[in-house]
Amino acid sequence: MEEINSTPLRRSEQLGEEIEERIVTGVYPPGTRLDEQELAASFGVSRTPVREALIQLASAGLIDVRPRRSAIVPEMSAERLYEMFEVMAELEAMCGQLAARRIRPEELEQLQEAHRACEVARDAGDPDTYYQLNEVFHRRIYEASHNGFLAEQAMALHRRLRPYRRLQLRVRNRMSTSFSEHAEIVAAIVEGDGAKVADTLRAHVVMQGERFTDLVSTLREFNAGDNTSGGI
Amino acid sequence: MEEINSTPLRRSEQLGEEIEERIVTGVYPPGTRLDEQELAASFGVSRTPVREALIQLASAGLIDVRPRRSAIVPEMSAERLYEMFEVMAELEAMCGQLAARRIRPEELEQLQEAHRACEVARDAGDPDTYYQLNEVFHRRIYEASHNGFLAEQAMALHRRLRPYRRLQLRVRNRMSTSFSEHAEIVAAIVEGDGAKVADTLRAHVVMQGERFTDLVSTLREFNAGDNTSGGI
DNA sequence: TTAACGTGTCTTGTATACAATATTTCATTA
DNA sequence: TAATGAAATATTGTATACAAGACACGTTAA
Numbered sequence: 242m243e244e245i246n247s248t249p250l251r252r253s254e255q256l257g258e259e260i261e262e263r264i265v266t267g268v269y270p271p272g273t274r275l276d277e278q279e280l281a282a283s284f285g286v287s288r289t290p291v292r293e294a295l296i297q298l299a300s301a302g303l304i305d306v307r308p309r310r311s312a313i314v315p316e317m318s319a320e321r322l323y324e325m326f327e328v329m330a331e332l333e334a335m336c337g338q339l340a341a342r343r344i345r346p347e348e349l350e351q352l353q354e355a356h357r358a359c360e361v362a363r364d365a366g367d368p369d370t371y372y373q374l375n376e377v378f379h380r381r382i383y384e385a386s387h388n389g390f391l392a393e394q395a396m397a398l399h400r401r402l403r404p405y406r407r408l409q410l411r412v413r414n415r416m417s418t419s420f421s422e423h424a425e426i427v428a429a430i431v432e433g434d435g436a437k438v439a440d441t442l443r444a445h446v447v448m449q450g451e452r453f454t455d456l457v458s459t460l461r462e463f464n465a466g467d468n469t470s471g472g473i
Numbered sequence: 474m475e476e477i478n479s480t481p482l483r484r485s486e487q488l489g490e491e492i493e494e495r496i497v498t499g500v501y502p503p504g505t506r507l508d509e510q511e512l513a514a515s516f517g518v519s520r521t522p523v524r525e526a527l528i529q530l531a532s533a534g535l536i537d538v539r540p541r542r543s544a545i546v547p548e549m550s551a552e553r554l555y556e557m558f559e560v561m562a563e564l565e566a567m568c569g570q571l572a573a574r575r576i577r578p579e580e581l582e583q584l585q586e587a588h589r590a591c592e593v594a595r596d597a598g599d600p601d602t603y604y605q606l607n608e609v610f611h612r613r614i615y616e617a618s619h620n621g622f623l624a625e626q627a628m629a630l631h632r633r634l635r636p637y638r639r640l641q642l643r644v645r646n647r648m649s650t651s652f653s654e655h656a657e658i659v660a661a662i663v664e665g666d667g668a669k670v671a672d673t674l675r676a677h678v679v680m681q682g683e684r685f686t687d688l689v690s691t692l693r694e695f696n697a698g699d700n701t702s703g704g705i
Numbered sequence: 706t707t708a709a710c711g712t713g714t715c716t717t718g719t720a721t722a723c724a725a726t727a728t729t730t731c732a733t734t735a
Numbered sequence: 736t737a738a739t740g741a742a743a744t745a746t747t748g749t750a751t752a753c754a755a756g757a758c759a760c761g762t763t764a765a
Contacts, residue, residue, distance in 0.1 A: 277716075709763085
């Protein structure tokens with residue numbers, strides 16, 4: 242009896258997650274055509290669950306589907322990406338502000354623990370680990386907002402922006418800067434200064450999105466290999 | 474210059490919109506089981522497009538689907554609803570703040586026009602018309618934010634909260650109060666005072682969500698619809 | 706040579722058939 | 736009578752078959 246997954250996912254959900262993972266990690270870079278038959282064959286299922294997975298991803302905004310034409314991984318323009326970071330910054334700020342008021346002692350302890358873990362990764366100069374721990378850190382804040390809907394929205398968008406954020410961590414000193422900002426955020430939460438938490442978080446996220454130079458180079462790296470209709 | 478729906482919708486998208494409409498207007502009240510065959514029969518199509526529509530709605534959060542069991546219209550708890558209004562308030566505030574900086578003369582003109590239209594509906598004491606014009610008013614602000622992604626997110630959530638907002642307009646004096654608040658908002662935008670716009674909008678939306686008494690009675694009214702397809 | 710057009714192939718959209726699981730019903734027993 | 740359990744039924748999940756629009760390519764004409 243090694244039933245690990247208590248809620249058996251539908252096939253299409255598993256597929257959706259797998260395809261999303263591939264999009265988000267760049268296996269399917271922007272511009273990739275998602276052929277239903279091809280995907281079906283590669284997953285060893287029929288087209289039906291694949292279609293359902295694609296529809297799911299489409300309504301989450303991860304892919305574009307045009308009627309009677311293959312779904313494609315959209316080429317995000319720098320402008321669009323900046324817009325998304327702008328919204329992300331505000332969601333994070335909101336989470337932080339609420340968290341400053343509502344966080345519980347044990348949650349604060351967990352947040353500080355996540356922060357310390359980031360420090361280790363920074364000292365080790367390991368961007369990949371830092372990236373993962375950074376996710377945990379931010380998720381703790383989302384949860385401490387004690388607004389479940391907000392936390393879901395923040396996580397969804399955070400996930401969508403993953404590939405871009407990930408590459409940015411390799412920019413010079415970004416990891417260090419990020420960690421210092423985290424420290425400020427934690428301090429402000431401890432003080433219970435909601436406005437300060439919000440401002441710091443907003444700046445923290447905007448910093449990732451605002452520098453168009455970095456951003457565009459990120460996009461270049463991403464869109465590399467596809468030189469049609471250069472979406473920047 | 475708006476595009477005149479150049480892309481013909483897939484059948485499942487039409488179905489999705491229709492079903493969403495029925496959920497949002499209370500034809501399918503919370504708790505309703507959405508039987509695929511039944512829906513297929515009533516729309517005169519096979520189960521396939523119905524399923525695709527349901528999956529779409531599910532990933533938009535409008536319905537719950539549990540594996541091997543019918544999709545249902547979720548009964549939203551007052552807490553959940555409050556959470557959603559809290560997020561809506563912040564999104565609106567953000568739109569307003571950006572709009573104060575970025576709105577263009579012709580957009581300001583359109584906004585003021587929408588505002589004047591609301592006034593007519595208020596004077597006529599017509600909540601249904603007011604409700605529709607109110608949507609236009611808010612949408613103008615979303616668009617004036619010049620952040621397309623934000624505007625999309627705001628519109629999606631606004632739409633999801635429609636039924637609850639709609640019923641609230643019938644609360645005593647709500648229409649009048651709402652209109653006064655709109656006036657403040659427009660004034661602050663004209664002044665270009667982003668912070669004031671944000672605060673006013675936040676209060677405007679929170680007012681709709683924060684009063685638990687009204688909210689819960691709204692929910693009651695909604696959840697009482699377990700009798701057959703009566704519809705609002 | 707190039708542009709236009711039509712045919713053929715490919716891919717998506719929908720219907721139907723079948724498989725697997727949840728629900729209901731009804732008989733049986735304490 | 737209430738609880739239990741197993742068969743019957745109903746409903747979802749997946750596969751396959753067919754229909755219809757999009758794309759590719761080759762042919763023809765200027």
